[in-house]
Amino acid sequence: MTKYYTEEHEWIAVTGNVATLGITDYAQAQLGDVVFVEVPTVGRKVKKGEETAVVESVKAASEVYSPVTGTVIETNAPLADSPITVNEDPEGAGWFCRIEMSDLAELEVLMDEAAYKTFVEGL
Amino acid sequence: MTMHNVGRPTAPATTDATAVASTFTGNRGLAIEEPLLFEVGRLDVTGVDFDDVGAFEPRLGGLGRTAPVDLPGLTEPETMRHYVRLSRQNYAIDLGLYPLGSCTMKHNPRLNEAMARLPGFGDVHPLQPLSTVSGAVELVAELGRWLLELTGMASVAMSPKAGAHGEMCGMATIKAAIADRGEARDVVLVPESAHGTNPATAAQLGFRVVGVPARADGTVDPEEVKKRLGLEVAAIMLTNPNTCGLFERDIVEIAEAVHAAGAYFYADGANFNAIVGKVRPGDLGVDAMHINLHKTFSTPHGGGGPGAGPVVLSDRLAPYAPVPFVRFDKDGSAEFVETRKAAGERGLKPFGRITAFHGQMGMFVRALAYMLSHGADGLRQASEDAVLAANYVKACLKDVMTVAFPERPAMHEVLFDDHFLEGTGVTTLDFAKAMIDEGYHPMTMYFPLVVHGALLIEPTESESKASLDQFIGTLRHLAEKAKAGDAAAFKAAPYLAPRRRVDETLAARQPKLSYQS
Numbered sequence: 145m146t147k148y149y150t151e152e153h154e155w156i157a158v159t160g161n162v163a164t165l166g167i168t169d170y171a172q173a174q175l176g177d178v179v180f181v182e183v184p185t186v187g188r189k190v191k192k193g194e195e196t197a198v199v200e201s202v203k204a205a206s207e208v209y210s211p212v213t214g215t216v217i218e219t220n221a222p223l224a225d226s227p228i229t230v231n232e233d234p235e236g237a238g239w240f241c242r243i244e245m246s247d248l249a250e251l252e253v254l255m256d257e258a259a260y261k262t263f264v265e266g267l
Numbered sequence: 268m269t270m271h272n273v274g275r276p277t278a279p280a281t282t283d284a285t286a287v288a289s290t291f292t293g294n295r296g297l298a299i300e301e302p303l304l305f306e307v308g309r310l311d312v313t314g315v316d317f318d319d320v321g322a323f324e325p326r327l328g329g330l331g332r333t334a335p336v337d338l339p340g341l342t343e344p345e346t347m348r349h350y351v352r353l354s355r356q357n358y359a360i361d362l363g364l365y366p367l368g369s370c371t372m373k374h375n376p377r378l379n380e381a382m383a384r385l386p387g388f389g390d391v392h393p394l395q396p397l398s399t400v401s402g403a404v405e406l407v408a409e410l411g412r413w414l415l416e417l418t419g420m421a422s423v424a425m426s427p428k429a430g431a432h433g434e435m436c437g438m439a440t441i442k443a444a445i446a447d448r449g450e451a452r453d454v455v456l457v458p459e460s461a462h463g464t465n466p467a468t469a470a471q472l473g474f475r476v477v478g479v480p481a482r483a484d485g486t487v488d489p490e491e492v493k494k495r496l497g498l499e500v501a502a503i504m505l506t507n508p509n510t511c512g513l514f515e516r517d518i519v520e521i522a523e524a525v526h527a528a529g530a531y532f533y534a535d536g537a538n539f540n541a542i543v544g545k546v547r548p549g550d551l552g553v554d555a556m557h558i559n560l561h562k563t564f565s566t567p568h569g570g571g572g573p574g575a576g577p578v579v580l581s582d583r584l585a586p587y588a589p590v591p592f593v594r595f596d597k598d599g600s601a602e603f604v605e606t607r608k609a610a611g612e613r614g615l616k617p618f619g620r621i622t623a624f625h626g627q628m629g630m631f632v633r634a635l636a637y638m639l640s641h642g643a644d645g646l647r648q649a650s651e652d653a654v655l656a657a658n659y660v661k662a663c664l665k666d667v668m669t670v671a672f673p674e675r676p677a678m679h680e681v682l683f684d685d686h687f688l689e690g691t692g693v694t695t696l697d698f699a700k701a702m703i704d705e706g707y708h709p710m711t712m713y714f715p716l717v718v719h720g721a722l723l724i725e726p727t728e729s730e731s732k733a734s735l736d737q738f739i740g741t742l743r744h745l746a747e748k749a750k751a752g753d754a755a756a757f758k759a760a761p762y763l764a765p766r767r768r769v770d771e772t773l774a775a776r777q778p779k780l781s782y783q784s
């Protein structure tokens with residue numbers, strides 16, 4: 145499994161051609177207490193950069209963009225009843241969905257963990 | 268002498284007042300606690316003395332209620348006290364400065380109230396025969412004429428009942444115009460600084476929302492708009508002055524590009540109060556704009572029934588305005604145009620209705636009373652004073668708080684971000700809560716989303732210099748206290764409000780939407 149990051153604070157963990165999507169610890173700290181999560185439906189085709197999930201905190205609603213193109217093959221259903229998981233374990237149990245990727249070349253422009261860390265420190 | 272024996276010392280004792288930590292009743296002095304209606308009400312009590320209902324045959328096809336409704340019964344004095352006590356725990360524009368940015372919490376002149384209660388305005392019913400309400404119809408038409416004059420637009424729909432409802436009406440008009448052109452445009456451009464109702468309105472009508480990023484100076488970049496224009500774009504929704512309190516200087520260029528691409532320009536008129544008498548939206552290329560009468564024209568926010576958000580339209584959109592409407596006919600008398608009549612007129616293609624009746628009579632009377640009592644020069648003066656007040660607040664606070672866009676003059680409101688709190692441990696939320704202890708309703712927080720920890724202050728033209736100075740002094744004091752490292756004091760604020768800090772997260776995650784004993 146390899147982990148990639150975006151400047152919009154999403155992460156994906158890639159195994160084979162399947163990417164698990166979530167938001168970073170930095171993002172959850174900025175959002176504050178998450179009170180609502182909307183995950184996509186299984187089977188939905190998503191394009192790179194397209195709004196794929198929604199997280200709402202007491203301050204505002206934010207869209208989560210997919211860093212890759214593909215088809216949603218699984219979603220994290222328990223999040224609906226327990227949005228707090230996004231705050232407690234954003235880079236683990238707080239994942240939103242798994243996407244079967246159709247273009248592995250899209251991974252090339254994403255950051256690795258070290259690059260993302262430097263990026264966040266610069267904010 | 269005749270000597271009475273009721274003399275007593277009246278000087279207060281010097282005991283520390285904070286020694287009275289709690290009271291037997293839970294009341295604090297004359298600030299009285301109040302339970303919920305369901306807790307004070309009893310089923311066997313009522314404020315009205317109706318005869319018992321005798322046996323009767325309900326004709327509800329078996330759907331009639333068989334169990335009691337369980338509504339709390341109260342006597343008249345209990346009802347009275349309940350609501351008066353709650354009202355005393357509330358904050359209101361009639362109590363003090365109300366700096367909620369983007370909301371224009373200005374004074375509601377009492378003259379408006381007197382006019383709204385006049386017979387013929389205060390007691391009309393929407394189903395009354397037209398011949399008995401000709402004065403009311405004329406008033407609606409006259410208010411419409413003022414709105415058109417002030418905005419430089421061609422036509423007005425008076426019926427929407429709030430700003431957001433006006434957005435819905437304006438965008439539905441655009442949708443109808445596009446359908447009439449036989450086009451399938453389904454994208455609406457919305458800048459990042461927009462009020463949430465803009466994208467919500469577009470989405471509700473089935474449009475896809477595409478965001479436009481803000482420039483570093485807080486305004487919309489025409490180049491970013493142009494990049495997104497195309498055959499699929501139906502409209503842009505833009506607020507001017509925008510929610511950062513800045514005038515969008517490139518608005519004409521944006522409007523021209525939008526029109527050249529075959530799209531419409533919806534302006535969110537929530538901030539019209541900054542430019543009345545100075546700029547006419549019609550001259551900027553606006554196709555539709557709602558006007559929150561409760562902001563710009565001093566009708567109460569929610570008080571006395573729903574609000575009113577008339578929408579002014581360009582001549583390109585006028586044919587699609589909803590029915591019914593009021594207009595002046597050729598000989599100058601006000602005319603009420605209903606669905607059937609509109610259907611028979613050439614050139615009219617109304618998209619339908621947006622409300623059951625014609626709109627909010629009480630708000631119309633108040634708004635027109637405000638306009639007539641101010642006159643054109645007074646309305647312009649109000650805009651200028653609102654802008655002056657905001658810039659005064661900005662100038663007096665810029666050394667202790669961080670103005671988000673310091674280079675640009677503020678319009679009717681000034682936006683701060685939370686840089687000045689960096690490293691103090693105090694957040695925008697804590698700062699706002701501490702304002703409550705000082706007797707102020709907080710400003711708008713965390714909106715707009717384009718700056719970090721936003722604090723948006725709109726003082727309005729209603730405040731005297733003394734009132735502004737006290738407010739400014741309070742914010743200076745709090746900012747200095749935060750910087751002095753007194754974070755703990757902020758974290759638990761408010762200390763003195765009827766309720767301490769409520770758990771917004773819990774309320775959102777596990778909302779309790781009904782009362783259960």
Ligand SMILES: Cc1ncc(COP(=O)(O)O)c(C=O)c1O
Binds near residue numbers: 369464537559574
């Ligand atoms: C910029 C802006 N647009 C739209 C609205 C919606 O108006 P209303 O509250 O009258 O529905 C508001 C209201 O707060 C606003 O500030």
